Amino acid sequence: MIYNPFPMRVVSKREEAPGVRTLKLEFVKQEDHEFFKANYRTGMFGLYGIFGEGESTFCVASPETRKEYIECTFRQSGRVTTTLADADAGDIVTFRGPYGNRFPIEEFEGKNLLFIAGGIALPPTRSVIWSCLDQREKYGNVTIVYGARTVADLVYKHELEEWKQRDDVNLVLTVDPGGETPDWQDHVGFVPSILEKVAPSPDNTIAVLCGPPIMIKFTLNALGKLGFSESNVYTTLENRMKCGVGKCGRCNVGSVYICKEGPVFTAAEVSAMPQADL
Amino acid sequence: MSRILLKNKLDDCIAAWRSAGFSVLAPVRRSDLSRFDEVERSTDMALDLVLPERTIKDHFFPQTEPLIKYKIKKHDIDSQEMLPPDMKRVFFGVRPCDASGLAIDDPLFGWDYKDEYWFKRRDNAVIVTIACTASDDFCMCTSVKLDPDSTKGSDVMLRPLQNGNGWQVEALTDRGNALLGPVASFLQEGSEAPAPVASVPVRFDVDRVMEWLADPASFESHFWKEISLRCIGCGSCTFLCPTCHCFDIQDEGDTFSGIRRKNWDSCSFAMFTMHTSGHNPRNTQSTRWRQRIMHKFNYYRGKFGVNSCSGCGRCTRQCPVDMGITETLQAITNLPK
Numbered sequence: 080m081i082y083n084p085f086p087m088r089v090v091s092k093r094e095e096a097p098g099v100r101t102l103k104l105e106f107v108k109q110e111d112h113e114f115f116k117a118n119y120r121t122g123m124f125g126l127y128g129i130f131g132e133g134e135s136t137f138c139v140a141s142p143e144t145r146k147e148y149i150e151c152t153f154r155q156s157g158r159v160t161t162t163l164a165d166a167d168a169g170d171i172v173t174f175r176g177p178y179g180n181r182f183p184i185e186e187f188e189g190k191n192l193l194f195i196a197g198g199i200a201l202p203p204t205r206s207v208i209w210s211c212l213d214q215r216e217k218y219g220n221v222t223i224v225y226g227a228r229t230v231a232d233l234v235y236k237h238e239l240e241e242w243k244q245r246d247d248v249n250l251v252l253t254v255d256p257g258g259e260t261p262d263w264q265d266h267v268g269f270v271p272s273i274l275e276k277v278a279p280s281p282d283n284t285i286a287v288l289c290g291p292p293i294m295i296k297f298t299l300n301a302l303g304k305l306g307f308s309e310s311n312v313y314t315t316l317e318n319r320m321k322c323g324v325g326k327c328g329r330c331n332v333g334s335v336y337i338c339k340e341g342p343v344f345t346a347a348e349v350s351a352m353p354q355a356d357l
Numbered sequence: 358m359s360r361i362l363l364k365n366k367l368d369d370c371i372a373a374w375r376s377a378g379f380s381v382l383a384p385v386r387r388s389d390l391s392r393f394d395e396v397e398r399s400t401d402m403a404l405d406l407v408l409p410e411r412t413i414k415d416h417f418f419p420q421t422e423p424l425i426k427y428k429i430k431k432h433d434i435d436s437q438e439m440l441p442p443d444m445k446r447v448f449f450g451v452r453p454c455d456a457s458g459l460a461i462d463d464p465l466f467g468w469d470y471k472d473e474y475w476f477k478r479r480d481n482a483v484i485v486t487i488a489c490t491a492s493d494d495f496c497m498c499t500s501v502k503l504d505p506d507s508t509k510g511s512d513v514m515l516r517p518l519q520n521g522n523g524w525q526v527e528a529l530t531d532r533g534n535a536l537l538g539p540v541a542s543f544l545q546e547g548s549e550a551p552a553p554v555a556s557v558p559v560r561f562d563v564d565r566v567m568e569w570l571a572d573p574a575s576f577e578s579h580f581w582k583e584i585s586l587r588c589i590g591c592g593s594c595t596f597l598c599p600t601c602h603c604f605d606i607q608d609e610g611d612t613f614s615g616i617r618r619k620n621w622d623s624c625s626f627a628m629f630t631m632h633t634s635g636h637n638p639r640n641t642q643s644t645r646w647r648q649r650i651m652h653k654f655n656y657y658r659g660k661f662g663v664n665s666c667s668g669c670g671r672c673t674r675q676c677p678v679d680m681g682i683t684e685t686l687q688a689i690t691n692l693p694k
Contacts (some may be wrong), residue, residue, distance in 0.1 A: 080438070081470045081472060081473075082424045082425060082438070082619070083424075083438050084436070086433075086434040086436070088432070107434075130427040130429055130434065130612065130615065130617065131429070131608050131610055131615055132608060133606070133607065135633075149513055156634075159625070168434055171429070171434045173434070173436075201579035234486065292636065317632075319631060322606065323603055325465075326470075326606050327603055327622070328602060328622075328624065328652070329622070329624070329629050331652075332638070333576070333656070334651075335657065353577075356638055356644070356648075357574075357638060
């Protein structure tokens with residue numbers, strides 16, 4: 080059972096940014112969908128594939144409050160992602176999962192939420208964001224800090240617009256210096272320095288941070304300066320995976336298997352890992 | 358008094374097992390590497406080998422095995438699991454280190470998600486182990502707290518007789534007992550003494566090794582670079598290891614039909630952990646060697662309560678640059694406290 084994936088039908092696809100696509104997938108078989116609905120929680124990941132090419136690991140970008148479809152967002156870079164990017168509505172791809180642990184969002188209830196994402200790491204963050212926004216009354220202030228290299232590289236532009244319009248979400252957008260367009264109205268600067276400038280309060284606040292390793296490193300410093308404790312900062316790690324279920328032996332950081340004990344960790348847990356293995 | 362199997366009755370046993378529907382596998386010499394393979398008679402067996410160059414792991418976790426057969430039409434996929442068939446197999450003349458290796462890997466393939474490909478092969482296999490009366494310079498079972506006559510992972514234990522005529526027979530499990538049923542008439546009672554087991558020196562202090570590895574400061578020690586300079590990353594030690602279980606999943610075929618396979622992979626290879634972005638958490642041979650040692654003597658123990666090493670010594674015996682685990686663990690043993 081464990082290696083045979085679910086067939087998934089492509090419902091639609093969306094170009095998010097140059098080379099970045101989102102696929103909206105529906106389950107072909109009712110029982111597969113029931114399994115997913117019973118097991119999926121925000122933060123979990125899956126292996127998406129096409130027979131003949133292979134499988135790639137990405138998060139489930141859709142929230143646990145919307146389980147009719149699976150959305151996945153990926154950068155076209157290798158064999159599998161290139162083939163997935165070519166899939167059209169009606170085509171069949173595959174999904175294995177959901178695997179791994181999750182963001183404990185019920186523990187976040189009654190707290191303020193600070194989401195920080197860089198580049199193509201918005202999708203995993205977006206799954207948590209919508210999981211919380213769909214039950215908005217349970218949470219305090221919601222702040223989203225999102226940055227990309229250039230304006231074109233921002234993903235989920237239509238949802239950024241939606242969050243911008245909402246008065247119960249504080250959206251802070253930034254692009255790296257040089258990445259702005261003449262009509263860009265938002266911040267210019269790297270995520271860590273913009274975060275320090277916006278200076279959200281650490282009081283009763285949970286931070287969810289996703290991004291490339293270098294951004295994580297500097298953003299953790301910035302969060303520390305702002306007074307966030309490492310146990311109130313959550314992040315999600317990625318590593319190369321083949322099985323997704325703790326057997327193929329490659330995704331561990333030190334003794335921690337990302338696929339089994341992760342992919343969601345607190346910053347305190349990440350700090351306890353051997354940093355040279357990240 | 359104990360039950361005895363005389364060597365001149367071995368052919369009768371093989372015939373009886375075969376007619377009971379078992380395939381009998383034993384160590385055989387091949388033009389390349391000696392290994393376990395199916396035999397029809399005792400003269401096919403190479404029971405004089407200290408141990409075959411390849412492990413019995415090959416028959417439970419093959420170098421390459423089909424997982425899924427797929428067929429794709431425009432808007433439809435048919436994918437079928439290709440589980441191994443039911444196989445009744447006797448593995449005759451297994452060494453205690455190889456038998457232990459199977460027992461060491463069972464929890465890995467069984468935790469949480471069960472790997473049926475492993476267990477389908479495990480379920481109907483009977484392990485008949487022969488205690489070692491000879492060893493070589495690479496054997497190191499005693500260093501990992503096993504012995505030349507360890508029974509771990511075995512269903513039947515054979516102890517060579519002093520007079521060289523056969524073996525004392527002891528069934529250790531129900532499966533072992535059941536195997537002896539069809540050959541009961543070929544066994545006899547006897548009081549011949551078993552030969553002394555091989556004397557295998559303790560080559561490193563595994564407790565000291567585990568203690569040093571558990572110290573977070575050791576992870577970034579310069580030790581790893583120095584000890585692994587000779588490693589050429591060929592992966593032989595992992596492929597010939599009875600407990601190494603890392604694998605890759607690859608498709609053979611096209612986008613219309615084909616087979617998805619599970620293939621051995623190795624932590625020695627640079628591609629093993631390479632991200633699509635180009636980032637590689639273990640981007641040098643020394644970090645990969647550290648992973649191998651840490652996995653065997655720290656991580657695996659943390660997950661499953663046992664070290665992922667049964668002391669067969671193949672990693673050192675067959676290393677093309679004469680490196681291997683033993684040297685590293687000896688060096689750790691000798692580090693100043």
